[in-house]
Amino acid sequence: MAKEDMTDKSLVKKLKGRIKRLRKDLAQMGTVVQMPSVSPLAPAAGFPVLPVIDGVRFASGSAEVKYKDRDDVTLVEIAAGSAVAGVFTTSQTRSSAVLDCQEKLAALHKSGKTDEPLGLVVNSGNANAFTGKAGDGSVKAVCDAAATTLGTSAGNVFTSSTGVIGEPLPHDRIVTKLIQLGDELSTERAEASARAIMTTDTFAKGAWAEFVLDGRTVKIAGYAKGSGMIAPDMATMLVYIYTDAAITNGALQKIVSANNQSSFNSITVDSDTSTSDTVLVFATGAAGNTEIKSTASKAAKEFSTQLHGVMLDLAHQVVKDGEGATKFIEIAVTGAQSDAAAHTVGLAIANSPLVKTAFAGEDPNWGRVVMAVGKSGEKADRDALAIRFGDILVAEKGWVAESYTEQDGVDYMKGAELVLGVDLGVGKGRATVWTCDFTHGYIQINADYRS
């Protein structure tokens, strides 16, 4: 008996040692064994209370496209007389819904504002991408049903689909649900709409603004989904923004396109581009401000600034929900030959797997930044390059800075929100881009996705 006791006790000791070693192995592999249910970079305050936008009503429900226990389709009605603008993926293999949106947007911009309502339908769970000619039929069926429900023409209805690709969209189930949703439209249901479009997102993303134009209070409310940048499977970036500002189609499009470059076109998670990326902005005019007709007026500039704030906030939230992300990284490039060159250099750094894994490892590896600058193809001068982590000067004049210590760099890298400054020293061009780190979590999510 005594001997067996000893055996058990020594066995316990041995097993505890083994557990300790296994835990150490796991720790060395990163911190992703238990993937967090919500990104550690998610806004602490949760989804914001979005202001009601006069003229915009939302409804959401479950069409069981793929998920069984959550909303997966949303219908939005935007009042007659509204303006609309959009930007879309540049992918050569873009989805039926994107092609349909682009066609309708062009037609509406040509014909001018319509006196019928505009409509938006988004489903999650199935991207209706690479589904051949059948995909076009699905878009048409959904638009027809939404048009009937909203009492408008199918030409006024925009759609997006996000989820698995290559599988036929079960549009009959969406059509059935849309008819029911017509009775549930409400100005108060924006958050449910934001949740219905989520796929691999770990949190719903919303942003808003309220400001005064011509003595009238103007509101902007928007939401987005996206967590890879951007897989065609389940991580497409979709963005919908609503405002009660009065503005022409032409002015709205110009402002959205310009703002897009420094917001959604300046973020990257993994350098991949979805077949379905969509940004749509609707403006009802209910605020009663003098209609904005050009981009040059003071009112246009104020509106643009406020809209840019909402777009950038949503863009940052998409990066903060980047698959496996544990760090949010701002890359500020200055001293480039042009702003465009600075943007190219910024994205070369932001997309470099070696830079992103260094951030994941909290390794102040400025050599990888030099490498990424070099591979961008843009003009750089080895002996004029300067690199900063936050306020810390790391490298200058082609070598490590005299004042820099490795410990300063190591300490800085422990933060969750980091700023990398790169001055190329060859001109006045500048641009800022945002990305996240590249962790075991990304591999885990994307290597195991369909299995």
Add this chain to the structure above:
Amino acid sequence: MAKEDMTDKSLVKKLKGRIKRLRKDLAQMGTVVQMPSVSPLAPAAGFPVLPVIDGVRFASGSAEVKYKDRDDVTLVEIAAGSAVAGVFTTSQTRSSAVLDCQEKLAALHKSGKTDEPLGLVVNSGNANAFTGKAGDGSVKAVCDAAATTLGTSAGNVFTSSTGVIGEPLPHDRIVTKLIQLGDELSTERAEASARAIMTTDTFAKGAWAEFVLDGRTVKIAGYAKGSGMIAPDMATMLVYIYTDAAITNGALQKIVSANNQSSFNSITVDSDTSTSDTVLVFATGAAGNTEIKSTASKAAKEFSTQLHGVMLDLAHQVVKDGEGATKFIEIAVTGAQSDAAAHTVGLAIANSPLVKTAFAGEDPNWGRVVMAVGKSGEKADRDALAIRFGDILVAEKGWVAESYTEQDGVDYMKGAELVLGVDLGVGKGRATVWTCDFTHGYIQINADYRS
């Protein structure tokens, strides 16, 4: 007592359960906890027995640049009257050694073959990159010492350095070692030379060819290092090839440049470009064939084909030693608008983190291939695109192929060497590129490198 026994026994049971779960977690995270000491894709036969190249002598030793217990510097002497050709990184921040090689190569091509020996010095452990003006001085010191040792001019000595960046090269230690190595030069010591240049490589990479030109036996022997594509830290790609063929500088350069496009320029591990990538080819002429003067002759074509075989073999070995790689993937693009367009599409697929993680997860996720084709920017027709895994037709005419079953795809993906065929259906352009999968091993190596 009895109660305590029970406690111990139940504790043992509980601990065993915990170990089982931890092991499962580890297994789910990949198979990289114990990183293999040699890549699973390494050639089974090991380093080949390279043929002796008349006129080329090797010596290697330890200068303790960084490592203490292995060779880290190699000196190679190439007989007077030899031709030399090279291609280098296009990085805007390339190292002092690369800039020096480019300058000397241009001068030698202008002046013609020299009646002095050519020399090559390569060190591992320190890349002498981003070391300011001091880096240029280090290159000069090494070249001067090698020139003295070999009885030649410094202008005939080429150098490469690979290892950590941003730290001054301890060139004094290399200089001291070079003087000793002069007495140890031997035609038989190519393998030791190949091993001296390794950094994170898990195996030494060699390839050779032997064939007949004008009734004379011609030999080619080469070696390479590289395992990321390509970090400036420790994973730069360096390639040195020696032949006894008689050929002019001009013809050799043309053949090397052309072959480089379809070998070393057609591989990628992580899309990153080193500041030090170098390919140098030396031809002694000792074989006694009629000197090859143009690229059009039958002999030139045969030589080019044989050299290409050696270059491609080395290129494939670099991919097979890709950091964390468990799969070797050939991507054959056909039906593009041009060969250049096919190359761009191939690299867009090969560099996509989402495609590479799908391969890591043995997931036949052809949707990600469609995405990568779309983001390449090259012309594609959604409804003409065809995708194959090996001989399995997966998708055609814009949708999944009727004959395709997911199980076929899953079974195929279990292989270690895979072929992905993509036909764009818009032209006759074609190109093949090679890459590896993207695993937890890559993150582990690169997130923890300096710590």
